[in-house]
Amino acid sequence: MPELRTRRLFLVGFVGFLFAQFAIAFWWSEPYPAVIEPGFLGSPPTTGRATIRGYRVVASGPADSALVLGADTFFDRVPSSYLMFDLPFLLDSTPPPFSGVLQVRGKLLHRAKLRSDAGVLEFDAYAEERLSELTGRADWDSLRIEETLRDVDAERLNYVEPPRVHRSREFHLR
């Protein structure tokens, strides 16, 4: 009864896939949403202060000239919601390589970060071109991507103070 065997195999595979999916969602979720999204591992605060995360790009040029842009203005070819997940990865330092054979996930993370950082040279060219498009100038010296945190008073619903820089990464353009 090959038909019955195929159907049985399909059903077992289907149920197995659902279980695997559930296990991954429950025990092995990707780290970034869990870390950066308030509420993903607990409810976000609705009293006191709520901290809002944001990203901006600061370009520096000759004679101390500077340009501050929202990250979504600079990375206009990437959906802004994607940037909220990708820029933390970009700003992260490379995790140390794991020595254990079973640390598959650590190895993959390490390799992913090294692979991404191999694109720095290409990014410098991208940044120069993009700044030139935005300002008409091609003499920018460096570009810094900053992660900012800004507090909101959850009761009064207003910003409490200016955004503060939480971490940043600098790229030298010329």
Next chain:
Amino acid sequence: MTAGLSTTGAAASPTAGTASAGGPLGRAQSWLDHEYFVSDEQLGFLRVLYCAFVLFVIGLPTFTWIAKTPQLLFDPPLLSPADLLSGWPSYGFLWTLSFALVVCFLLLLLGFFVPTVSVLTSVLLIVGSNLQFSFGKIDHHILLALGPLVMAGSGWGNRFTLARGRAAPNRSGVCLGLFAIVVGFAMFTAGFQKLVTGWLDPRTQASYGHLIQNFYGTSSGVLLAPFAMHVRSKFVWEGLDWATVGFELLFLAAVIRRTWFRAWIVLAVFFHTGTLLVLDIGFAVNFSAYLLFADWPVPRFRLSRRSAWLVAGCACVVALSFWWQTTAPNQQVQMGSSLAGYVVNRAVGPANVNGTTDEILPDILALLAVAGFLIRRSRNPGPGVMVSA
């Protein structure tokens, strides 16, 4: 298009009126057939509706924009084929992928090579989504990608087709039933994550917290968010937290009966529209999955073969034109473009707040469909009507 060029399926389920096959497998098949079986005509019409909705209302995803982004942003999911790549694929590859996808959907719409093209469509959507999600964020498009794959063996290419192929057996009960389980499971996992991470904790109101985060963070408070921010009642927000978790968890249980499942889909349409209006989180892509479970009135008119080809040609020209527009080199980020989005954008113009007004159209259509089914239900409370008992 001509309806009923070929037929094999009966109007009733294949296991109806017969003794159920032995064993758990046979009982499962009997249950799915009993609950989810639809006629060949209905099944063929579902395929046409599904393709038309994706092509002309929500718009097909395109992937060419990915090639214009810096390699530094390449962060594929760890357990995925994209993790084997060293960076973004070339523009040529992404163009071919996007073009193949629109061609597949058109073939599916017209009814050519339906089983094969259904599988290919899902594969292309999964590969493209994998690349799209290599910015680190994983969107909720999985139901769109899985729909054709699960329906491939259902026989949904038997009717409303321009092809003169051999008809396949009608396996709508099993295929629609499995897809219902997939939909229910997807919603269940969403609810389960909320359940175990404190959404039901009465000391905090998670929905309201997300509203604050979205209002000041990513969405800048569009649509109804400014009004929702003034609702400060803890009871209201806590009630929404509980309702959300309960609704998502019970979606899986609702699969047991088709009538329950349809009722849950009606709730889902309201739920998704609410999250779009208040939290600026659009789920219109899920409507493509939901529409497969409704009893649509199948058109009774017949087109001549010539007229059917003419209509098909027009559909191809419109779909390919919008696809071409999204892949133009000077385009900004375009994750999909559709006839409906174009019409709304032209009509609304600068009032398209934050680019979200056109996202409301699929929700409005879904609400109108729900209203239509409920009116039909109230006038004719017999079987075969949406949310009928």
